[in-house]
Amino acid sequence: MADWITLLPPVLALGLAVWTRNVYWALGLAIWTSETLIAGGNPALGLLGGVERAVSVFGSEGNTRILLFCLIIGALIEYMRRSGGIAGMVNWLVRTGAAGTRRRAGAVTALTGTLIFVETNISLLTTGIMGRPLFDRLKMSRERLAYIIDSTSAPVSILILLNGWGAFVLGLIAEYDLDNPLAVLVGTIPLNFYALLTLAGVWLTVISDRTFGPLRAREEQTIAANDDAPEEETGTGSAFNMGVPLLVLVGGALGFMLWTGGGNMLEGSGSQSILWAVCIATAVAFLLLLRSGKEPKGSLIETGFKGMGDLLPAVTVIFLALVLGASLKALGTGEVLGSLAGSISFAWALPAIVFVVAGITSFTTGTSWGTYGILVPVAIPLALGSGVPPSLALAAVLGGGVFGDHCSPISDTSIIASLAAECDHIEHVRTQLPYALSAGLLAVVSYLAAGIATTL
Numbered sequence: 001m002a003d004w005i006t007l008l009p010p011v012l013a014l015g016l017a018v019w020t021r022n023v024y025w026a027l028g029l030a031i032w033t034s035e036t037l038i039a040g041g042n043p044a045l046g047l048l049g050g051v052e053r054a055v056s057v058f059g060s061e062g063n064t065r066i067l068l069f070c071l072i073i074g075a076l077i078e079y080m081r082r083s084g085g086i087a088g089m090v091n092w093l094v095r096t097g098a099a100g101t102r103r104r105a106g107a108v109t110a111l112t113g114t115l116i117f118v119e120t121n122i123s124l125l126t127t128g129i130m131g132r133p134l135f136d137r138l139k140m141s142r143e144r145l146a147y148i149i150d151s152t153s154a155p156v157s158i159l160i161l162l163n164g165w166g167a168f169v170l171g172l173i174a175e176y177d178l179d180n181p182l183a184v185l186v187g188t189i190p191l192n193f194y195a196l197l198t199l200a201g202v203w204l205t206v207i208s209d210r211t212f213g214p215l216r217a218r219e220e221q222t223i224a225a226n227d228d229a230p231e232e233e234t235g236t237g238s239a240f241n242m243g244v245p246l247l248v249l250v251g252g253a254l255g256f257m258l259w260t261g262g263g264n265m266l267e268g269s270g271s272q273s274i275l276w277a278v279c280i281a282t283a284v285a286f287l288l289l290l291r292s293g294k295e296p297k298g299s300l301i302e303t304g305f306k307g308m309g310d311l312l313p314a315v316t317v318i319f320l321a322l323v324l325g326a327s328l329k330a331l332g333t334g335e336v337l338g339s340l341a342g343s344i345s346f347a348w349a350l351p352a353i354v355f356v357v358a359g360i361t362s363f364t365t366g367t368s369w370g371t372y373g374i375l376v377p378v379a380i381p382l383a384l385g386s387g388v389p390p391s392l393a394l395a396a397v398l399g400g401g402v403f404g405d406h407c408s409p410i411s412d413t414s415i416i417a418s419l420a421a422e423c424d425h426i427e428h429v430r431t432q433l434p435y436a437l438s439a440g441l442l443a444v445v446s447y448l449a450a451g452i453a454t455t456l
Helices: 003-022 025-038 041-057 063-084 086-093 102-115 120-137 143-159 166-172 179-185 191-210 214-227 240-260 270-292 297-332 335-344 349-364 369-388 390-407 412-421 425-455
Strands: none
Touching: 003 025, 003 297, 003 349, 025 041, 025 297, 041 191, 041 297, 063 086, 063 120, 063 143, 063 214, 063 240, 063 270, 063 297, 063 412, 086 240, 086 349, 102 120, 102 191, 120 143, 120 240, 120 270, 120 297, 143 214, 143 390, 143 412, 143 425, 166 297, 166 369, 166 390, 179 390, 179 425, 191 390, 191 425, 214 425, 240 270, 270 297, 297 335, 349 369, 349 425, 369 390, 369 425, 390 412, 390 425
8 A cells, every 4th residue: 555545534534624514524534434445445344444443442441531521521511500600600700800801801711721731621621611601791702712722721731741741752752862851851841832832822812802814704703793682691690609610620630640640640640530520520510500409300410411412513523533543543644644754854954844744643643642652753763863952853743743733623632622612613723723824834933943053
């Protein structure tokens, strides 16, 4: 099989997603195409292989936990809404002035996403749940919310490495002849240009209250749609009914990561911790709704199932994305892209080219973690052999993985950001793309300059 043919499934997925704006068909076709190629070109066996690949996703405990917590979070949201917790939190933030204006609402959301650096999914879900009613009240688009939480969570997680991301990358580089792997990892922080530029872009958007490109058009549509509509009452309730479950969610996740890591958060299980924390937070929200007396006791379970049902379409997209990622790994798509970095003839260009290849790999496979697993073993030996500082090459891989994720409609983090903001997924990717490309272009220029400065 020619190497280039392994790129066909993700290219088909991306093209069909943009053309039809239907991510289900796009992912389904890509899975079938990938499995058909694995089966030697037999479409019937490709279909059967796709079914088996879908079953194999549940063989991974991490994947199963992701799907479960995405469903259960729907029940948590519904319980907080029915108890008046969401309405109460919005009223409290506006009344105290913490989020009474568009700039302050954006700042509160961005700051929350920045502070919750321990796990991207916790950050996305917490800030999304809190930000939705604020943005609705102030006539700000859900796409803007999705951009803020998506462009905050992953960049912060890859900069403040006291989390699973840091532990994973440290494990990857520990196998190489480096004097101090931890120092190499810490050295990536000021060199991770894409993450730094993306965070700067978020805060510039928040402070200036200005957007551009498709996001600006969506903002104008949102304002126009609300200008002629009567002001809706946010509702009544207690912020306690939202604040306590969210504190349990975040605090529980942090505590469980310490516990599962034997006292070391870096070694804790992120997927396990957040699933346990979501279950406990949902139980707390259930009890608070029961205490409020706003729902008949006999309907509380049905309320939870309704919340889960509301998120079923988004969970299906995440499931299909996981299936496609597993299929592309079996097909060898990532290795083909990773091999491109090995043909670099100019050492000074290595950081910029590694960044671009990492972005393409993450874009086509939909996973930054998978990109790191593919490209770190390529980038570190190339850096050691060419005189490029290992921290610079590693930073290019880390930033490139996040860059590709932000541009890709099949990225798991982008899908969860859309889920958390409750906006159309393709619209989120389309409106975020100009921001990601702008930061990506500046990052390429920065890596070229850094490469020249360190090798010539």
